[in-house]
Amino acid sequence: MALKILNLRYDGTCVICTAPTPASTCAWWDSVRKEITCTRCRPIDFEPVPASAPQTLPPPQPVEVGVAGASAAATFERRAANHRRRNGLSNDEALPQHITSWDTGAGGEQQLGQFLDDAFTGTAVVLHDRKVVNGSKRGNIDHLIIASSGIWVVDAKKYCGVVDVRNEGVWKWKTSDLYVGKRKKSDLVDGMGWQSAAVQSLLEPMGMGEVPIYPVLCFVESDWSHRSNAAVVDGVLVLSPDKLHSVASQPGWVQPGSMNAIATQLSSGLPAAVPR
Numbered sequence: 079m080a081l082k083i084l085n086l087r088y089d090g091t092c093v094i095c096t097a098p099t100p101a102s103t104c105a106w107w108d109s110v111r112k113e114i115t116c117t118r119c120r121p122i123d124f125e126p127v128p129a130s131a132p133q134t135l136p137p138p139q140p141v142e143v144g145v146a147g148a149s150a151a152a153t154f155e156r157r158a159a160n161h162r163r164r165n166g167l168s169n170d171e172a173l174p175q176h177i178t179s180w181d182t183g184a185g186g187e188q189q190l191g192q193f194l195d196d197a198f199t200g201t202a203v204v205l206h207d208r209k210v211v212n213g214s215k216r217g218n219i220d221h222l223i224i225a226s227s228g229i230w231v232v233d234a235k236k237y238c239g240v241v242d243v244r245n246e247g248v249w250k251w252k253t254s255d256l257y258v259g260k261r262k263k264s265d266l267v268d269g270m271g272w273q274s275a276a277v278q279s280l281l282e283p284m285g286m287g288e289v290p291i292y293p294v295l296c297f298v299e300s301d302w303s304h305r306s307n308a309a310v311v312d313g314v315l316v317l318s319p320d321k322l323h324s325v326a327s328q329p330g331w332v333q334p335g336s337m338n339a340i341a342t343q344l345s346s347g348l349p350a351a352v353p354r
């Protein structure tokens with residue numbers, strides 16, 4: 079078997095969450111793929127889903143998968159119409175950037191939604207554009223991937239420019255900041271904490287509180303300063319679509335039956351903003 083739990087002889091990083099795995103920590107080593115996985119991403123008592131398990135998932139019931147980008151597109155239409163009416167503009171006059179950005183955002187979600195649907199067909203359940211109501215807080219989760227590796231909470235971003243993570247300071251005072259082009263965009267990761275918390279609060283009552291949850295900012299069209307197309311800022315993974323597919327497809331311990339049960343639970347607890 080290629081997968082072994084051992085005490086690392088060298089410093090490394092986890093292939094899934096990119097957390098550092100210093101020498102002598104206990105972690106999984108895949109001698110074929112030459113990859114390390116930390117014990118948060120793959121618990122010590124991990125048992126991979128057996129090869130004899132069905133390789134394609136039966137469709138979970140009842141699951142409303144939602145429509146990627148639907149609520150951002152509706153917000154764009156509403157604001158564009160209001161703006162045109164108030165300013166007496168015709169349909170082909172240009173709109174200001176704070177309105178067109180909703181259209182760009184919807185396009186990014188549609189693009190990533192299509193990619194995820196294709197990439198995870200038969201291996202994971204993908205839900206789109208979910209409503210989150212958490213006390214007085216309201217918001218949206220762009221995409222949820224329920225995979226054997228865990229739950230991936232994905233925010234789609236469509237920005238031009240190079241994605242870069244700059245580390246400043248030393249040792250424990252070190253901070254990581256996210257830049258897109260010349261602009262500091264670290265505030266993008268701030269919204270991810272309560273999205274993950276909303277997912278966690280639905281998993282716990284099912285006895286699935288141990289399933290790892292990964293918040294992800296996925297840049298659909300940006301260039302990358304890191305060759306790996308991956309970085310981590312305040313516990314949030316910053317990934318390209320291809321990299322997201324490769325890490326979320328890692329072998330995991332969530333069985334197909336549990337994946338379907340989780341999909342059903344998340345689909346009703348975080349309803350589709352717009353049904354398909």
Ligand SMILES: [Zn+2]
Nearest residue numbers: 092095116119
């Ligand atoms: Zn990890």
